[in-house]
Amino acid sequence: MNETLNPNVNETLTSAVTDSVNRDTQHVVYEFARAATLEGWWSWALLIGALAAILFVCIRLYRRDTNALAVITGRTLIGLRLVTIAALIFFFFDLHRRTERMVTRPSEVAILVDTSQSMSLPAGSLASTESRSERVASLLGKTDLLKRLEGEHRVSVYAFDQTSEPKLLESRGGLSATNSDPSEKDLAQPGISKWAVGGVLLIGLGTVFSILSLLFGVAGRVEPIGWCVGGAALSLALGIVCLGGVYAIETQYSLAQILGREPSPADPGLERDPVDEETDESATPLRVSDWSKEIAATGTQSRIGDALRSVLADHDASTLAGVVLLSDGQNNGGAGMTSAIATATRSEVAVFPVGLGSSSAPTNIRVVDLDAPRRVYPGDKFAITAMLQASGASDLEVDVQLLDKLDDDAGNEETNAPANLGEVIDSQKVKVTSDGTLTAIRFEMQPESVGRRRLAVRVVSPAEDQNKRDDTRDARYEVVAKKLRVLAIAGGPTREYRFVRNLLFRDKSIELDVWLQTGKPGMSQDADQVLQAFPSQPEALFEYDTIMVFDPDWTAIPAESLDLMDRWISQQAGGLIIVAGPVYHPQWTRLRTDPRVSRISGFFPVNLSTRGALLSGGRQGGDNPWPLEFTAEARRAEFLWIAEDAKESFEIWQQFGGVYDFVGVKSAKPGAKVYANFSDPTTEIGGTKPVYLASHFYGAGRVYFQGSGEIWRLRGESDAYFDSYYTKLVRWVSEGRLMRDSTRGVLLVDSARAMVGETITVRAILTDDQFEPLNVPEVSAKLLAPSGRIDDIQLLPLKGEPRPGTYGGRFVVREAGSYELRLTLGDALEEQVLRQSVQVRLPTVELERPRRNDDELKQLADVTGGTYSPMSEETSLESLSGSLVSFLKPQPQTTVLPGTPDIDFNRRRNIVLMWLIATMLTMEWVTRRLHRLA
Structure with missing residues (x-):
């Protein structure tokens, strides 16, 4: 999918x-901030001259001051002062550290x-x-x-x-x-640095020399003092530089962690920010x-x-x-x-x-689409329409044949191609233009024999046709012998009820029973049987294929009968048509204590409103008619095709003046299909217009909802449109009953016709060999594609479905032609196969320029x-x-991001410099005191 x-x-x-x-890499940059502020050669010349003068004066004065001392002592004092001056110069130039990021896209x-x-x-x-x-x-x-x-x-x-x-x-x-973030070198935990260890050892050595110099001074031995002071000064200076350098650079660790006195985090640089993760x-x-x-x-x-x-x-x-x-x-x-x-x-x-x-532009003629009914009745004439398309240098004139045969599955199961397309029963000659325009051809048939059959439209292709594989398109259909049993229930003799009753009574393929709830015993009705109550026994109710209710008084139906109706729809695949109305519908929806209300509401594919008309509970007695606003789903609903094709049908629906009233609907239920809304913008609630036409699966059966009994107004356009709508609707909702291939269940698809790329939803209501709801983790079906490919479709139990044994799945149709879905129940001795077919075509715009x-x-x-x-x-x-x-x-x-100076580094740098300067000055003072200098 x-x-x-x-x-x-x-x-x-x-x-x-x-x-x-x-790519995000980092490297550390050290730079002297003061050096960047010195501009011009004269600035550098003045600075270097001043530093040179300071050093000259310092060395000259110290040499004269220590002239009487030992050479090692004099040089030590000069070195101590020079180290102090060097630290001050270092501080003056203000060494900064910053981390540059190089981002490579x-x-x-x-x-x-x-x-x-x-x-x-x-x-x-x-x-x-x-x-x-x-x-x-x-x-x-x-x-x-x-x-x-x-x-x-x-x-x-x-x-x-x-x-x-x-x-x-x-x-x-x-x-x-x-391409990692910082490199391993930058983020690795260094442990105890060898430079830090060396610095500690040097400081310790310097401390030892310092103590020795003090001891020699107390003892009055002047000769070794110079060497001890010199060694101490050198060791302390180098030790402070080594240890202080590590301390200043490794800002993520404390001094104790650097020296190994405290545990350090494993990989602090590798810690991830939750946002980054x-x-x-x-x-x-x-x-x-x-x-x-x-x-x-x-x-x-x-x-x-x-x-x-x-x-x-x-x-x-x-x-x-x-x-x-x-x-x-x-x-x-x-x-x-x-x-x-x-x-x-x-x-x-x-x-x-x-x-x-x-x-x-290849020379080719192809059968693009074949439109045939899925179910017909013996003796009923029906039409088959095929769409032809040609390409090439010139127009083509071809013979087109209609073939028919029993669907005996005698063909190759692996390719889904019949060995014999059947007998030619009709033929027409047609001229097809080569510019890609679709040409329609129409045949009529009148079946006599009962059973599953397959028809095909075949083009007798000319010699120059480069592809003979697309010259044929076939479709399955079934000739059904039994009449449709329909029960019509009406709360009163409304116009909608009377027109529909007369229509169905005249239809020879339908056996009609009626129950007019306000009728009196002995009242004449155009029906095969007039009932005085709702059927109370399963054997009586289960004979019907469709029940039509016209604003009924639901409270006149006992709870036991409603339970029976639930079984009839969900298990027996019955079709229920609900035509709402203004008399009884508002009454039963407001009942709160009657337990039948929840059962009745469950039948509807919509969630009903229980408020009055002024509070969006519907409309009664409207002043102006409003046309129906059809959805995209309606274009695929063939019962709404009241003319020969979808385009002409919806042009007629647009000409239809519309309806005045509707009953209150909150929203469509999950899984329901909405075909039309009431188009008055003033009736919107939360940006959604009231649902007027909708349907959903209820177990194995279908339930269809119509917001008011006003489709009779369509007779103003033509009686044929009204007759077509209700005739097709009755046959569509009862499809599950008449297309059952087995007593153990029913297999349904949400659309029998589709365009390439659409998703087809499959629903199966199944029982085991004891006719109890099937209870297995999944059911496997076979999907036979037009190209011959056979795919497995897994049907899983539907979550939230109150009726056990209900399975669902879906598949995407990816090529044009006739798909057939087959689900096999039972074993080899008692195998039962459920079937459903889907006709798929390509849109015209994608075929015009191949x-x-x-x-x-x-x-x-x-x-x-x-x-x-x-x-x-x-x-x-x-x-x-x-x-x-x-x-x-x-x-x-690559982009370089310079970064900002490291504040922690600056702080630690200053600490180390102060430590170094204080140590050097302290040693100089102590040395002078030991040698009794000013």
């Missing part, structure tokens, strides 16, 4: 991955993969067995293209189709061993495990311009080495290619298109500085991969 991510989440993830792959490559449905067409000539999307999947998954690119770039692979924002599928590369977690690179599924051709449009503009906006042009575009080049939605070319040119980013498909658009793709490459690479069937994927790698030259970008 291919799900589209939210654009905002996609953008955030892209940004997070970008930040996480930046890696080179980037964006790969855009077209996932529109035209990519399901052949990769080369029409005889090719490999589709364009499969060709791309081989390039990305079976070659080393991505692996070679990630060695020098950060690679982001996007999929695009009808959405304005492409979807990020994979992000890799941009990380290396040197959260960022890194969200920045985990994405990887694709199955490219054929991720880039399956499911989109209804190809928005190349929008995709290019979005990627160029999300990536930094300075590091974007190029954009690789894998597409057939047919831009049929959103912004044009011109705007994308202009954006790429301004950003100075090269685009490297890879063209898929054939560059020539040719590869070389002109625009080459222009895109030339203007942006890229290279165009057409991919034919003969193109070697390995050579194409190597060419793309050579085209995309790395262009990383």
Whole structure:
């Protein structure tokens, strides 16, 4: 299943991955801040001259002052003063330490993969067995293209189709061993530094010499004092410099930790900030495990311009080495290619298109779609409509045949292709234009025999047709012998009830019973049987396929009968049609103590309001009609097709004047499908208009809700539209009953017709061989695709479902044609197979231009500085991969962040200098006192 991510989440993830792959290295810089403030040669000359004068005077005065002393003592005193002056000079120049960060942003490559449905067409000539999307999947998954690119770039692979924002599928590369944050050297725990140990030993040695000099002085032995003082001065000066240097540099450790007197943290530099951890977690690179599924051709449009503009906006042009575009080049939605070319040119980013498909317009005729009913009745004439499309140099005139046979599964089970398409029962000659325009052809049939059958429409293809595999399209249908049993219940003889009753009574395929709750015994009704109460026995109720209620008085139905109705819908796959009304509906919804209310409310696919009309509890006696506002789901609901096709049907619905009233609805229930809303904007609650038409599965059955009994107003357009709506609706809700292949359960799909890329929801209500609800962890079904592929579909127990034995699943239809879902129950001796079929077609816009658009793709490459690479069937994927790698030259970008001075270093530096100066001056004073100098 291919799900589209939210654009905002996609953008955030892209940004997070970008930040996480930046190379972030650090190194320490030491510099004298005072030196940076001295400008001009005269400043340095004056400073050096002053320092030289101070040193000269100091040395001259000390030599004269110590002239009478021993040489070693005089030199020691001069050294002590010079060390003090040097420390002051060091302090004057103000040594600073700061950490520079060098952030290297890696080179980037964006790969855009077209996932529109035209990519399901052949990769080369029409005889090719490999589709364009499969060709791309081989390039990305079976070659080393991505692996070679990630060695020098950060690679982001996007999929695009009808959405304005492409979807990020994979992000890799941009990380290396040197791309960690600070280096190991900077963050490693040094332990006890050898310099610190040496400094301590030297200070200890200096202390020993100092004590010895004092002892010699007390003893009156002057000769050894000079040597002891000299050794002490040298040892202390070197020891303070060594130990103080380590103490000042290793600011993350205390002096006790440096000397090993206190335990130090294991890796303080490696401690992670919680925010960084959260960022890194969200920045985990994405990887694709199955490219054929991720880039399956499911989109209804190809928005190349929008995709290019979005990627160029999300990536930094300075590091974007190029954009690789894998597409057939047919831009049929959103912004044009011109705007994308202009954006790429301004950003100075090269685009490297890879063209898929054939560059020539092939001569071909194909059956694009086949529209046939799933269930018909013996003797009922029904229509089959097929859509043809041709391409080539000239128009084609062909014979089109209609074939029919029993669906005996005599074909090859592995390819789902029948060995014999059946007998030709009709044929027409039709001219199909070669510009890609769809041509409709219509057949009519009147079945006589009962059973499951398969029909097919086949084009007798001309000799120049390059692909004969798409000349046939087949569909399954079932001829049902039994009549539909319908029970109509009405709280009163409303117009809706009377028109529907008369319609169904005239229908020869329907057996109608009625219960008019306000009727009197003996009252005449156009029905096969008139009831005086709701059926109280299971054998009586379970005979019905559909129950229609028109604003009924629910309180007149006993609780036991409501429980029976629940069993009939959920276990027997019955169909319930609820037409709400203004008389009884407001009454029972306000009951709070009656236990039947929760049971009745459970049938509805919507959550009902219990407030009055003034408080959004619905509308009664409206002044103006409002047309129904149909949803996208309504376009796929065939019972709303009151004309020959969806387009004409909804044009009629738009002409329909609308309805005046509706009952109060809070919201649709989870899993319910909403087909239409009441369109008056003044009725909105929380930005949502009231639901008027909706349905949901209730166990094995369907329940349909209609907000008021006013569809009879559609008769103002034509009686045929009203008749079509209710006839199709009755047959649709009872589909579960009539299409049951087994007494052990029912298999349902939410839509029998779909477009390529749509998700089909499956629901199964199953029992075991004892007719108790099935209780197993999962149920496996087989999905037979038009291409012959057989996939396993796992159906799992539905969570929150009050009825046990209810399983659900879903699958995505990825190609045009007839899908069949099969679920097998029982063992080999008593095997029962449940079946459901889905007809799938491609949208017109993706079929109009099957040719590869070389002109625009080459222009895109030339203007942006890229290279165009057409991919034919003969193109070697390995050579194409190597060419793309050579085209995309790395262009990383490095930024130096200077950082701020280390305050802790400055503080410790000053401590060490003060320690050194104080020690040197103290030793000088003691030495002078021992030698009785001024």
